[in-house]
């Protein structure tokens with residue numbers, strides 16, 4: 001573990017602290033770019049990784065964020081029913097533009113602009129999960145209920161089952 005955080009991770013630490021989250025951002029020497037890499041670097045289950053998946057509403061191009069358990073695939077049909085419009089998966093450029101962060105480091109909140117956010121209810125099986133903290137090497141621990149409040153999200157069954 002590095003002694004001091006990179007500026008992006010340090011800024012994210014300040015952000016979550018300002019939002020009342022007590023968990024500390026951890027910057028790891030190994031990549032945390034994907035849910036599997038993050039779980040390996042942290043030493044937790046992949047299911048305990050809160051991954052950020054960005055979609056957009058096809059007709060309006062409005063971005064939508066889904067925070068899903070690392071082992072789950074987001075069911076776009078379920079999401080379409082909740083949102084009421086067809087969705088497309090965002091590409092790397094769209095993700096950066098909508099959130100201000102690059103894929104692999106997209107955090108659950110604190111984006112350029114607030115995004116409508118949905119939380120995978122499976123994350124509530126764990127007492128704490130790990131989410132990206134702005135870079136592909138930084139994560140932070142958070143209770144699912146805290147995550148729900150941090151993201152002003154609603155929890156749904158959104159996985160392909």
Ligand code: 5CA
Pocket residue numbers: 032033034035038049050051052053054089090091092103104105106130131132133135136139
């Ligand atoms: N830092 C880790 C775990 S905390 C992380 O951000 N993982 S992640 O799973 O949340 O972010 C990767 C997600 O980005 C993938 O689940 C996938 O939905 C998305 N993604 C990865 N590559 C692409 C791509 N080329 N285009 C669109 N989305 C992508």
